[in-house]
Amino acid sequence: MKCPFCSHPEDKVVDSRTIKDGELIRRRRECLSCTKRFTTYERIEEVPLMVVKKDGRREAFDRSKIVIGILKACEKRPVGIEQIEDMVDGIEKSVNNTMEKEVSSETIGSMVMEELRHLDEVAYVRFASVYRQFKDIDEFMDVLKTLYRTEEA
Numbered sequence: 001m002k003c004p005f006c007s008h009p010e011d012k013v014v015d016s017r018t019i020k021d022g023e024l025i026r027r028r029r030e031c032l033s034c035t036k037r038f039t040t041y042e043r044i045e046e047v048p049l050m051v052v053k054k055d056g057r058r059e060a061f062d063r064s065k066i067v068i069g070i071l072k073a074c075e076k077r078p079v080g081i082e083q084i085e086d087m088v089d090g091i092e093k094s095v096n097n098t099m100e101k102e103v104s105s106e107t108i109g110s111m112v113m114e115e116l117r118h119l120d121e122v123a124y125v126r127f128a129s130v131y132r133q134f135k136d137i138d139e140f141m142d143v144l145k146t147l148y149r150t151e152e153a
Helices: 063-073 081-097 105-119 121-131 137-152
Strands: 011-019 024-031 037-043 050-052 058-060 102-104
Touching (some): 050 105, 063 081, 063 121, 081 105, 102 105
Antiparallel strands (some): 011 024, 024 037
8 A cells, every 4th residue: 555645655544444334444544654644445346137138138236226126116015215225235135145246126026026925915016017017907907817826835
C-alpha cells in the first residue's frame, strides 16, 4: 500500500477491525518512512451475478426486483415483510451457492414460485399468472388443478 503522504510503498498495520457485519475490514496503517498514519478499507471482490432474461439480454442480479414482485403477489395477504425478506434471502443464497456467473430469469422465477407455493397459495397463483404470462384461461386452470392436486396429496 502506497503512503498517501510520501508515496513510500511500505507500511505496517497498526490496528485492524471488521465493520458492517464483517463485510469490510478497516485497517489503520503507519508509513515506515514518514511515520504518518492512514486508514484503508478492504472488501471481498465480488463477481457480479448476471441474470439472463427470456429475450437473451443480461443484467446484474437485483434483489429488489424479486422483493417487488413478491410484494405485489402478496398484496392484501397475511404475509409479513420478514417472511418475504427470509424468502428472498434463501433464494439469493441458493443462486449464489450455484457458483455460476449467470442464472436465467426462469430459474429465479421458478424458485420464487416454489417458495410462494408453500407460503401462500393465492400469492402463488398471482405470481404464476404474471410470471408465466398465461395465454388463456385453460393455462391458468392447469396451474390451479396442479395446486389443488398437491393439496389433496
